[in-house]
Amino acid sequence: MWVVYTLNGLYFAALLFLTSLGLNIILGVMGILNLAHGSLYAIGAFMAAWTVIQIVAKAPPFVLYLSLLSGLVLAGIVGFLMEKSFIRAMYKRTLEYQLLLTFGALLLLEDVIKMIWGGQAYYASAPFDLLGNVDILGHVYPTYFLFVMLITLLAGLFVWFFMGRTKLGIMLRAISLDREMATGLGLDIGRLSTFAFVLGSGLAGLAGALVVPTTPALLGIGMEPLILAFIVVVVGGLGSLKGALVGALLVGFTRSFGIAILPEIELPLLFLIAGIILVVKPQGLFGR
Amino acid sequence: MLTVDSLKKHFGFVKAVDNVNLEIKEGEIVSIIGTNGAGKTTLVNLISGYLKPDSGRILFFDRDITFASPYVRIKLGVGRSFQLIQLFGNTTVLDNVRTALFSKYGMIRKSLLPAERYSSVTDEAVKILENFNLADKRNLTPTGLSEGDLKILDIAIAFALKSKLLLLDEPTSGVATSDKFKVMDSIISAIKREKISTLIIEHDMDIVSGYSDRVVVMHEGKVMAEGKPNEIMENKEVKAVVFGIVS
Amino acid sequence: MVYVLIFIVLLFVPRLLSIHDLMLFEYGLTFAIVGLGFNLLLGYTGLLSFGHGAYFAAGAYTVGMIAKYLPEAYRLEILIPAALLFSLILAVIFGFLCVRHTKIFFSILALSLSMLLYALLFKLYHLTGGSDGLRIPLPSLLGISFKGIRRPEFLSGTYYYVLLVLFAFSCVIMKGIVSSPFGKALQAIRDNEVRAELIGIRVRRYRLYAFCISGMFVGLGGALWTFVNGHVTADLSHWVFSGEIVYMTLLGGFGIFEGPIIGAILFTYLKLYAMGNTQYWMFVIGATLIVLVMLLPNGVAGAFVSLFAKLKRRKAAEGSAC
Numbered sequence: 001m002w003v004v005y006t007l008n009g010l011y012f013a014a015l016l017f018l019t020s021l022g023l024n025i026i027l028g029v030m031g032i033l034n035l036a037h038g039s040l041y042a043i044g045a046f047m048a049a050w051t052v053i054q055i056v057a058k059a060p061p062f063v064l065y066l067s068l069l070s071g072l073v074l075a076g077i078v079g080f081l082m083e084k085s086f087i088r089a090m091y092k093r094t095l096e097y098q099l100l101l102t103f104g105a106l107l108l109l110e111d112v113i114k115m116i117w118g119g120q121a122y123y124a125s126a127p128f129d130l131l132g133n134v135d136i137l138g139h140v141y142p143t144y145f146l147f148v149m150l151i152t153l154l155a156g157l158f159v160w161f162f163m164g165r166t167k168l169g170i171m172l173r174a175i176s177l178d179r180e181m182a183t184g185l186g187l188d189i190g191r192l193s194t195f196a197f198v199l200g201s202g203l204a205g206l207a208g209a210l211v212v213p214t215t216p217a218l219l220g221i222g223m224e225p226l227i228l229a230f231i232v233v234v235v236g237g238l239g240s241l242k243g244a245l246v247g248a249l250l251v252g253f254t255r256s257f258g259i260a261i262l263p264e265i266e267l268p269l270l271f272l273i274a275g276i277i278l279v280v281k282p283q284g285l286f287g288r
Numbered sequence: 289m290l291t292v293d294s295l296k297k298h299f300g301f302v303k304a305v306d307n308v309n310l311e312i313k314e315g316e317i318v319s320i321i322g323t324n325g326a327g328k329t330t331l332v333n334l335i336s337g338y339l340k341p342d343s344g345r346i347l348f349f350d351r352d353i354t355f356a357s358p359y360v361r362i363k364l365g366v367g368r369s370f371q372l373i374q375l376f377g378n379t380t381v382l383d384n385v386r387t388a389l390f391s392k393y394g395m396i397r398k399s400l401l402p403a404e405r406y407s408s409v410t411d412e413a414v415k416i417l418e419n420f421n422l423a424d425k426r427n428l429t430p431t432g433l434s435e436g437d438l439k440i441l442d443i444a445i446a447f448a449l450k451s452k453l454l455l456l457d458e459p460t461s462g463v464a465t466s467d468k469f470k471v472m473d474s475i476i477s478a479i480k481r482e483k484i485s486t487l488i489i490e491h492d493m494d495i496v497s498g499y500s501d502r503v504v505v506m507h508e509g510k511v512m513a514e515g516k517p518n519e520i521m522e523n524k525e526v527k528a529v530v531f532g533i534v535s
Numbered sequence: 536m537v538y539v540l541i542f543i544v545l546l547f548v549p550r551l552l553s554i555h556d557l558m559l560f561e562y563g564l565t566f567a568i569v570g571l572g573f574n575l576l577l578g579y580t581g582l583l584s585f586g587h588g589a590y591f592a593a594g595a596y597t598v599g600m601i602a603k604y605l606p607e608a609y610r611l612e613i614l615i616p617a618a619l620l621f622s623l624i625l626a627v628i629f630g631f632l633c634v635r636h637t638k639i640f641f642s643i644l645a646l647s648l649s650m651l652l653y654a655l656l657f658k659l660y661h662l663t664g665g666s667d668g669l670r671i672p673l674p675s676l677l678g679i680s681f682k683g684i685r686r687p688e689f690l691s692g693t694y695y696y697v698l699l700v701l702f703a704f705s706c707v708i709m710k711g712i713v714s715s716p717f718g719k720a721l722q723a724i725r726d727n728e729v730r731a732e733l734i735g736i737r738v739r740r741y742r743l744y745a746f747c748i749s750g751m752f753v754g755l756g757g758a759l760w761t762f763v764n765g766h767v768t769a770d771l772s773h774w775v776f777s778g779e780i781v782y783m784t785l786l787g788g789f790g791i792f793e794g795p796i797i798g799a800i801l802f803t804y805l806k807l808y809a810m811g812n813t814q815y816w817m818f819v820i821g822a823t824l825i826v827l828v829m830l831l832p833n834g835v836a837g838a839f840v841s842l843f844a845k846l847k848r849r850k851a852a853e854g855s856a857c
Contacts, residue, residue: 027639033639033642033643035585035778086825086829089829093828093832095583095638095639095642096577096583096781096785096789097828097832099583099585099642099781100781100782100785100824100828101824101825101828101829103585103778103781103782103821103824104820104821104822104823104824104825104827104828105821105825106775106778106821107817107818107820107821107824108817108818108821108822108825109821110817110821111815111816111817111818111821112818114814114815115815115818227646227647227650227774230643230646230647231647233643234640234643234644234647238639238640267650267651267654267658268651268654268655271647271648271651271654274647275632278632278635278636278644279632279635282635282636282640283640358733359732359735362733362734362735363735368733374727374729374730374733375726375727375730376722376723376726376727376730376731377726377727378722378725378726379719379722379723379726383719383722386719387716387719387720387722387723387734388734388735390716390719390720391720391734391735391736392734392735395716396716396717396719396720396736396741397716397717398715398716398717399711399712399715399716399717399718400711400712400715401711401715402711402714402715403714403715403716403718403719404714406716409716445730445734448734449734449735
C-alpha cells in the first residue's frame, strides 16, 4: 500500500505545485498576493469540465485531453482582464489594498462562476476512465494520475526553462529581484507584469482543469487549493521555484499519508509541520 | 568617554577598519572625514553595534561594549542618526519626539491615560523641539516639512533618547546648500547645551571646520591624521589624499 | 460631548426601530466592537490579518460550548469574561507565531492559522457540532432567567442595553488605549519599525500585545453576536469571514478611530441589502469592494474627513482673501 500512498502523494503534490507555482510567479514578479488565485483554479475546472461534457460523445480521445487545456486558456484570459482592469492600479498601493482588491475579485469571480455555470456539479470523468489502470509493483493504479504527474513535469520544466533561459523569463526574474532597477534598465514593467499574471493564472487554471476528471467541478472548488497553496508558499519560501517544488512535495505527502493513516488529523498535521518549519526558518525553506 | 582600541574589521580582502584607535572626551565634537570607502561608516556601525569587529575593543565610559547588541548600546547612551532619514511618517512632529521620550522613560506600557496627560514628558518634548527650532511645527506631520527640517527632526529624535554619545552619519546630506548651516546651527547648539559628545561623518569641509573641536582623517581603513580643523586643512598629505590637491 | 449625545440617542433606539431592524442594528454593534479591536492591529500597528475570524469564533464557541456542556454556568456575567479569556489565549498562541513575520508572511500565516481552527471546528463534530454548529439559547443575567421569553423580546429588551453598554465601554477603553503612550508606541511601530526598534521599543513584543488586545475585542464581539444570531458554525473561523472583517474596517476607513464603527454598521446593511435582492450578492459586495479600494482608499469616514478638511481650507482661503 505504501506504493499507492507515495504515488498519491506525488499526485497531490503535482496539482499543488502547479497552483503554488502560479501564485509564486505573481507574488515574485508583482509582489501581489492574489487571493483570487483559487477562483482562477475554479474557472479552469469549470471550463474544462464543461468542454469535456460537450464534446465527449463526438470527439476522439486525443481531442478530449486537449480540451482540458481550455481551462488553462480561459483562466489566462480572465487573468489578463483582471490585470488590465484593476490589478494594474494596485502596484503603487500598499499591501492592505492589494489584498482587499484581490479579495473583492474573489467574491466577484465566485458569483461570476455561479452566473455562467449555475450551482450544479459538472462530472467530466471521461479522461480519467479512458486511461484505465496500470500495474505498478503489484498494485493497480489509475493511469490518469500518472498522466497528471507527466503534464505537471512538463509544465514545470517549461517554466524552469523559460525563467532561466529565455529573454522574457530573465526579464521577469529581474523584476522580481529589484523592480526599480528593472525600470531603470528600460524593461516594460507593465507588459511584463501582465504576462506574469496571465502565466500565473494559466497555471492555476491548468491545475483546476487537470483535477476535474477525478472530482466534480463544484462551487467553492478553489478554496482548499488556495489555502494549501498558501501553506506551500509559506513553507517553501516566497518567490522560489525550488521552494514551491519542495513545499508541494511536503504538503502532498503529508496529505496522502495523513488521509491514509488518520483522516482527522491531516489538516492539523499539515499546519503543525508548517508551524515548526516557520519557527525554525521564518522565511520558509528556500525563502529570500 | 569613548575609547576605540585597535579595532579591526575585514570583509574578505577588504580591510574596512584596520587597527583604528580613537578617543572622544565628554562634550567633544569630532568629525571624521575621508574618501568614500575609507571606513567611516563601518567604524560608526561598529561603535553603534550593527557590526561586530574581528578584533579590538570599544569602551564606553570604561564599559566594554564591543559585542553588545545595538539595543543595549542605545540604553547605555549611544545614539545614532542615519543618512537616509528614518522618521515616523504618519505621526505629528511632537509625537515623533515624545514617543521617543516615553520609550526612554520606560513608559510605553502605560495604556490608560492619553499621552497628553503626561505633561512633564510633553513639556520636555516641546522643549527639545524648541531647541531645534521646530516647536511651531509641532502638529504637522513629516510630509509637511522641508528637507532640512526632516533632518533636524531625525536628529531631535536621537537627541530625545538622552544619548551621551551621538553618532551622526552625514547630517547635512540631502539638505539644500543654503540650509546646511541653519541645520547644523540648530543641531550643534542643542548638542553643546547638553554637553553631548558627538562623532560626525561629513564630506562638507565648511561644515567640518565650522563646528568640530577635532578632525580625524581616515584612509583605507586606517587613521591617517588627527588634529584641529585648521591643522588638518593645512596638512599636505591630507590635502593630497582626501582632496586631491597636490602642490 | 457629541458622543454622550449619541449614546443618549442610542438608548431610545429600541422604541424607534422594528424588531427586525433592531436585530440588524445589534449585528452592526457587535461588528463595531470587532472592528474597533481589529483596527488596533491594522490602523494603529500596521498589521493586516486575514485570520481574525479565529478570535471571533473563539468568543462565539466559548458561549456555545458552555451552553452545551456547562449549562449551570450559562450566565452573561460568566460568559463574557470566559469569551475574553479564551480569545486571549488563542490570540497569544497564534499571535506568538505570527508576529515574528511581517507583511505578506504575517497575513498568510494569520489566515492559515484561522483555517486550522476552522478545520478543527469542522472535523471535531462530536464536540463542536461540525457544520451544523451549536445552538445558542438565551442566557441568564445576574440571576434573572429569560426562560419562556422569545428571542426577539430578549433582544429588544434587556439584551440591547447590555450590548449598548458593552459597546460604549469598548469605545472608551479603545480610545484610551490608542491615545496613550502605549498607543503612540504602536503607531511608531506602524510608521517605521526600524526606527521604533532604535528608540528602544521592542517591536515584536508590542506587536504581540496589540495582537492580543485586538483578539480579545474581536472575541467579545463574537460572543455578543451569538445571542443575536442564535447559532454558531465553523464558518466564523473561515478566512472569507475574516475578509469581511477587513472589508468593514476599510469601508469605514482605518485611518480614523470611528471608521471601523461606521464601516461595521454600513457593511451589515450593505450585505443584507445585497442578500435580500439578488442571489449574486457576493458579486455585489465584491464589486463594491473593488470600487471602494480604487476610489475611496480612506474609506467612507475618511472621505468625509478629507471633504470636511477641504471645505475648511476653502473657507479659510476665502476668509483671508476678503
